[in-house]
Amino acid sequence: MPSEEFSPQALTGPVLLAACGALANPHRLRILGALADGRQYVSRLARDLGMSRPLLHMHLQKLQAAGLVRGELELAEDGRAVKYFEAVPFALEVTPQVIRALVPTLPDPAPPRAGDKGKDTE
């Protein structure tokens, strides 16, 4: 049951980039850490973590875009709409060799301008 490469999707360059970008922020690590204890809804999470709700919303967006977190809007018993988030059970394993294998799947570096004869660049 352990050790899937990267649970939800195949590990490609862009996926690794999104995942690392999402993990490269203390707030988002805290959020993921909190969600590792179980699902939670955003207003509660904002209170628990001591951050503003719009800010938390933004970070959750980024985590969700990276596939590290999953959100689901539910209707509570009393009828109020509550959005629960949970951590996707991912397992990200990165080594220099893994990265080398992913390099070919990276987006093109940048339009290499023709007629480029700069001295320091080429």
Place this chain on the structure above:
Amino acid sequence: MPSEEFSPQALTGPVLLAACGALANPHRLRILGALADGRQYVSRLARDLGMSRPLLHMHLQKLQAAGLVRGELELAEDGRAVKYFEAVPFALEVTPQVIRALVPTLPDPAPPRAGDKGKDTE
């Protein structure tokens, strides 16, 4: 021979943040991928990767600061100073549980202002 937690140093919150921040860039992934094939000096690396040397220098700084890369200034046979970089053989493994364990080692979120009675935040 495989599976060290995180080769060079213990995996703490700040270390993970630095590592992910360093990995969250296509140029730096390319650099690491190239160095996975073996050590190389920066001017050569800049040519191979098709990027300017100052830019490569900046990215190498960040990779080195994160402990993912190691540089060594050497004196070539003909006397020229050449700086070689090599990839540190790290193995970064991240899961929600790992993150939860690291949360306590993260830097303080932000000075939680006393007397905070904002409506949206609390």
Place this chain on the structure above:
DNA sequence: GACATGTGTCAGACTTTTCTTACATACGAC
């Protein structure tokens, strides 16, 4: 000397990310 190679670094522009403040909606209870 001029020219090639190698090194490092700075200043400024540009882009992206981060964060707050303010607004909008909907529902239930009083």
Place this chain on the structure above:
DNA sequence: GTCGTATGTAAGAAAAGTCTGACACATGTC
């Protein structure tokens, strides 16, 4: 109705990251 909870989003400021172009130095060859 008002108050409390929940949701989402937009505008703008502030900070961080990215990148280029121009410097500086040293060495070896011509």
